[in-house]
Amino acid sequence: MSSRRSSFRRREKPAFERFKDHCRHFTAFMFSNVGIILLVTFYTIGGAFVFQAIEIFENEKMKIIKPHRFIERNFSGDCLNRIWELTAENISFFDRQVYRKRVNDALLDYQRAVVKKQLLGPDVDHQWSFSGAFLYSLTVITTIGYGNITPSSDWGKLVTILYAIIGMPLFLLYLSNIGDVLAKSFKWIYSKVCLCRICPGVAKRRIIRERRKLRQLARALQLHQMESARGGSSSSYSSNSNSTSNSSSSSSSDYTKSSVQTSSVLDVPYTDSDSDIEREIRGSTDEITVPLTVCVFVMVSYILSGAILFGRWEDWNYLDGSYFCFISLSSIGFGDLVPGDRVITADKDKVEVSFILCAVYLLLGMALIAMCFNLMQEQVIHNMRAIKRGFKACFRCRSS
Amino acid sequence: MSHKFQRNSPQMLGVASTVSSTTPSNQPRKRVKRCCRNFVTFMCTQVGVGALIVVYAIFGALTFMHIEREFVDTTTAHVLELRQNFSQRLWNITEEHNLIDKPLWVNETNSVLREYQAEIAAIIKNGYVGRSPADMWSFPAALMFCLSVITMIGYGNMVPRTPWGKGFTVIYATFGIPLYILYFLNMGRVLARSFKFLYRSLHDCTQEKNYDARLEALEGGGSLGALTLRKKIIVPSTACLWVIMFYILTGTIMFANWEKWSFLNSFYFCMTSLCKIGFGDFVPGASLTTAADVDAATQKLREDIAADPNEVSELQRIADQHSKLAINFIYMLLGMGLVAMCRNLMREEVRVKLKEMKEDTKLCVEDTRLRFVGCCGDPRDLYENDYY
Numbered sequence: 001m002s003s004r005r006s007s008f009r010r011r012e013k014p015a016f017e018r019f020k021d022h023c024r025h026f027t028a029f030m031f032s033n034v035g036i037i038l039l040v041t042f043y044t045i046g047g048a049f050v051f052q053a054i055e056i057f058e059n060e061k062m063k064i065i066k067p068h069r070f071i072e073r074n075f076s077g078d079c080l081n082r083i084w085e086l087t088a089e090n091i092s093f094f095d096r097q098v099y100r101k102r103v104n105d106a107l108l109d110y111q112r113a114v115v116k117k118q119l120l121g122p123d124v125d126h127q128w129s130f131s132g133a134f135l136y137s138l139t140v141i142t143t144i145g146y147g148n149i150t151p152s153s154d155w156g157k158l159v160t161i162l163y164a165i166i167g168m169p170l171f172l173l174y175l176s177n178i179g180d181v182l183a184k185s186f187k188w189i190y191s192k193v194c195l196c197r198i199c200p201g202v203a204k205r206r207i208i209r210e211r212r213k214l215r216q217l218a219r220a221l222q223l224h225q226m227e228s229a230r231g232g233s234s235s236s237y238s239s240n241s242n243s244t245s246n247s248s249s250s251s252s253s254d255y256t257k258s259s260v261q262t263s264s265v266l267d268v269p270y271t272d273s274d275s276d277i278e279r280e281i282r283g284s285t286d287e288i289t290v291p292l293t294v295c296v297f298v299m300v301s302y303i304l305s306g307a308i309l310f311g312r313w314e315d316w317n318y319l320d321g322s323y324f325c326f327i328s329l330s331s332i333g334f335g336d337l338v339p340g341d342r343v344i345t346a347d348k349d350k351v352e353v354s355f356i357l358c359a360v361y362l363l364l365g366m367a368l369i370a371m372c373f374n375l376m377q378e379q380v381i382h383n384m385r386a387i388k389r390g391f392k393a394c395f396r397c398r399s400s
Numbered sequence: 401m402s403h404k405f406q407r408n409s410p411q412m413l414g415v416a417s418t419v420s421s422t423t424p425s426n427q428p429r430k431r432v433k434r435c436c437r438n439f440v441t442f443m444c445t446q447v448g449v450g451a452l453i454v455v456y457a458i459f460g461a462l463t464f465m466h467i468e469r470e471f472v473d474t475t476t477a478h479v480l481e482l483r484q485n486f487s488q489r490l491w492n493i494t495e496e497h498n499l500i501d502k503p504l505w506v507n508e509t510n511s512v513l514r515e516y517q518a519e520i521a522a523i524i525k526n527g528y529v530g531r532s533p534a535d536m537w538s539f540p541a542a543l544m545f546c547l548s549v550i551t552m553i554g555y556g557n558m559v560p561r562t563p564w565g566k567g568f569t570v571i572y573a574t575f576g577i578p579l580y581i582l583y584f585l586n587m588g589r590v591l592a593r594s595f596k597f598l599y600r601s602l603h604d605c606t607q608e609k610n611y612d613a614r615l616e617a618l619e620g621g622g623s624l625g626a627l628t629l630r631k632k633i634i635v636p637s638t639a640c641l642w643v644i645m646f647y648i649l650t651g652t653i654m655f656a657n658w659e660k661w662s663f664l665n666s667f668y669f670c671m672t673s674l675c676k677i678g679f680g681d682f683v684p685g686a687s688l689t690t691a692a693d694v695d696a697a698t699q700k701l702r703e704d705i706a707a708d709p710n711e712v713s714e715l716q717r718i719a720d721q722h723s724k725l726a727i728n729f730i731y732m733l734l735g736m737g738l739v740a741m742c743r744n745l746m747r748e749e750v751r752v753k754l755k756e757m758k759e760d761t762k763l764c765v766e767d768t769r770l771r772f773v774g775c776c777g778d779p780r781d782l783y784e785n786d787y788y
Contacts, residue, residue, distance in 0.1 A: 080509055084502075087494050096491065103487040107516070111483070114520050145677035147556050157668040164675050323566045330573055332554035335680060 033181050040141075040174045040363070047137030047163055048130060051156065055128045058153035079110040131355045135339075138359055141167035142366060144328055146335035179370030186298075186371060191288045289379045295372040302368055303329065306361060313358075314339060329365045445590075449583045453550070453733070456579060460546035460572050461539060464565065468537045471562045475523055486516045533561070540725040544684075547732060550576030553678035583733075588740025595643070595741060599635045637749050640742040647738055648674065651731060658724055659684055674735050684728050 029035045086102050127149050136149045140163055151157050306329075307321030316324065316337065324337040339358045442448050489512055497505045536558055548555045549572060560566050648670045656666040661682060669682040 079513055080506060083490060083509060084506070087505075099494075100487050100491060103490050104483055107483050107487060110513070110516075111479070111520055114517055114524075140677060143552070143676040145554065145672065145679050147679035147681060150679045150681040154664055157664060161668065161671045164671070164677060168675060319563055319566060323570060326570050326573070327554065330577060331552045331676065332549060332573065333678065334554050334556035334559045336556060336559040 033177055036174050036177050040170060043167060043170060044134060044137050044141065044359075047140070047167070048133040050159065050163075051136055051151065052128050052130060052133040054156050054159060055133075055151060055153060058155055062153070078113075079106055082106045082109075134359065135355070137163065137167075138362065139333060140164050141171045142331060142362065143168060143171075144331050144333035144362070146333045146338050148335045148338045175366060175370045178367040179374050182367055182371035183374040186375065187288060187290060190290050190294065289382050290375045292376055292379055295376050295379075299369065299372050302365060306365065309357075309361070310339060325365075328362060329369055331366075445586070449579075449586050450733070453579060453583050456576060457543060457546045457550065457729075460549075460576070461542035463568065463572075464545060464560065465537050465539060465542045467562060467565045467568060468533050468542075468560060471533050471565070479520070479523060482516070482519055486512060543729065544725070546572070546576075547729060548678060549573050550580045551732065551736060552577060552580075552676050553673055553732075555678045555680035555683050557680045557683045584736060584740045587737030588744045591737055591741035592744040595745065596635055599639060634749055634752055635745050637742075637746045640745050644738060644742055647735060651735070654727075654731070655684060670735075673732065674739055684725075 083103060083106055086099070086106065132149050135146075138144075139146050140160060143164075151160055303322055303325045306325035307318050309321075310316060310324060311318055311321040314321075314337075320337055324339075327334055327337075339355075490509060493505065493508045493512065497508070541558060544555075545558050547553075549569060560569050648667065651670040652663060652666045655661060655669060656663050659666070659682075661669070665682055669684075672679055
């Protein structure tokens with residue numbers, strides 16, 4: 001009896017566990033980097049299809065319900081008739097000045113009509129091609145909002161609002177996730193490459209050099225302190241204060257700034273044992289902070305490379321290209337320069353490559369910016385802590 | 401040493417008033433230090449940051465006006481010249497054919513018009529909108545532009561055309577956006593705290609009645625429960641959503657009235673603005689920038705006194721749009737603050753909910769395990785389960 005039950009359990013329980021494991025793995029995967037990238041991509045593509053369908057469908061419906069809106073107004077014909085009438089009524093008194101003025105007015109009206117027509121943009125089918133719709137949904141969830149394509153139907157507007165409400169948190173999740181991963185990997189690369197941690201010999205030599213320098217500094221300070229102590233009659237000890245600086249400083253009256261520095265400097269161990277250095281090399285990878293200048297350099301170089309890329313695709317000059325990249329990556333998005341402009345009007349086969357590259361540029365760039373802010377925040381907090389410590393020491397020595 | 405440190409640490413935290421009141425500050429250095437500290441704390445409060453934002457925006461507006469108005473718009477002159485040219489050509493055609501041969505005249509004129517259209521279309525492609533920069537970059541419009549840059553909305557109805565303007569936009573955004581984020585975080589914290597306080601006091605008020613009723617029944621036992629209840633009050637996210645919804649609805653009605661938009665369009669505008677998307681298909685104050693229309697209306701009014709009263713009201717409307725724009729400005733800044741507040745509150749709630757959920761699932765798992773063991777357990781299985 002018991003054996004049967006146990007066999008039953010042995011068969012059943014692993015299945016349950018396996019199911020749980022699967023669930024857990026699936027959830028972990030979906031919240032991992034790959035999952036979130038896929039989620040954002042699919043969300044954008046789905047949004048593109050939905051918007052395209054809605055806009056084209058609504059447009060068709062409008063055409064049936066209100067056909068008079070969609071009749072192409074013949075502006076040049078209107079203007080022609082008007083000028084003809086003007087000419088016909090003016091022919092009697094043949095005043096050239098008046099005639100020119102009136103014709104000028106007619107032309108001005110005509111020009112205004114043309115401007116208005118041009119500003120409204122091309123018709124719906126051209127505007128809401130798949131690439132256009134994809135760019136639109138991307139600009140919605142990244143909150144760039146170029147505004148070169150906007151929904152004209154009521155349903156399109158409502159769906160945009162809903163789409164933004166769901167999509168923006170998703171994108172924020174993407175940003176924080178990918179930014180984190182990028183920051184970690186960037187830090188690793190920085191520590192391995194820029195500080196030469198990758199070859200142990202260089203690192204060891206560097207650390208030994210630094211320690212030697214620190215020790216020299218400490219010795220100089222010690223000497224200085226000894227001299228000052230000898231000069232000052234009131235202070236009783238200084239030479240042994242280095243070793244037990246913490247306990248002595250609480251009671252000592254000449255707890256000066258220099259001694260604070262000395263105590264921090266003297267934390268460096270005297271022995272140059274290999275294991276110690278190895279430990280330091282391995283341990284300090286997590287504690288390392290990337291300096292601000294490197295972050296700024298990465299951002300600027302990304303923007304400049306984007307300027308060169310877009311300059312080649314869209315025939316912009318470098319100022320326009322970098323302006324566009326900055327405006328896009330800071331999620332301002334004026335929409336006076338839009339990468340899709342040529343893309344949307346071009347034929348559909350050629351579109352996709354440059355278009356996909358543009359979308360990738362935007363997504364990657366935003367993650368990169370998030371990464372840089374992540375690293376900069378770390379560095380700033382680190383600096384602030386150091387400043388705070390300095391201030392504290394300063395206050396302590398002033399008030400004594 | 402220890403008491404010194406104690407005196408220093410609250411100063412670091414910025415609680416200056418209590419410390420400075422206890423110690424008599426005769427020395428000028430200390431007074432200066434305190435003044436500095438007070439100034440810094442004030443600048444980091446919401447008032448200081450808000451004032452800084454407003455000053456920064458006004459400074460930006462003036463600079464952009466200066467830069468963009470300098471821009472010699474050759475296209476406007478070019479368009480004017482083009483029009484003169486074409487009217488001259490039309491005159492020539494008229495003179496030549498002299499209205500005797502209508503089909504021929506129509507043909508010629510049509511070809512001229514088509515040429516004109518092509519020229520105009522080419523100019524529009526290069527960014528001509530039919531208004532001179534001096535008309536476009538009025539002070540309120542420039543202010544709205546600056547706000548749209550630093551809040552990252554970016555409507556895009558007005559954009560800098562000169563290279564200097566573009567460069568300055570980049571620099572302006574580089575310094576403006578961190579400032580705005582500071583404002584956002586600060587405003588969010590302050591609003592969240594005050595909203596929580598308001599909610600708590602309201603909650604206490606409503607709780608008081610129930611509490612009185614319960615006190616009669618329970619006597620003394622209830623007080624402990626009420627105390628523990630007060631500690632645990634967390635503003636539910638529905639309350640935040642109600643506040644945001646109310647704010648957006650207010651904005652919807654306001655903009656629908658002012659700009660004569662439909663309610664859906666107005667709602668759409670409010671949502672896209674507060675989400676920082678900012679398409680720019682609907683922009684408040686777009687009607688404001690058509691200064692030429694105002695001038696025309698004034699001239700018409702001056703020419704004949706018997707103009708229709710509609711135009712007078714129109715003028716009146718345009719005259720008080722400056723105040724409207726100020727309100728619009730405040731609406732945007734406040735709305736962003738409210739969004740930040742909701743973000744703060746909801747994050748807190750979500751954190752608490754997550755913790756509760758974790759505990760719940762832990763309990764649930766434990767419960768099922770116990771039931772499982774109790775249902776079909778033998779000592780070996782129990783041991784196995786303990787392993788997990």
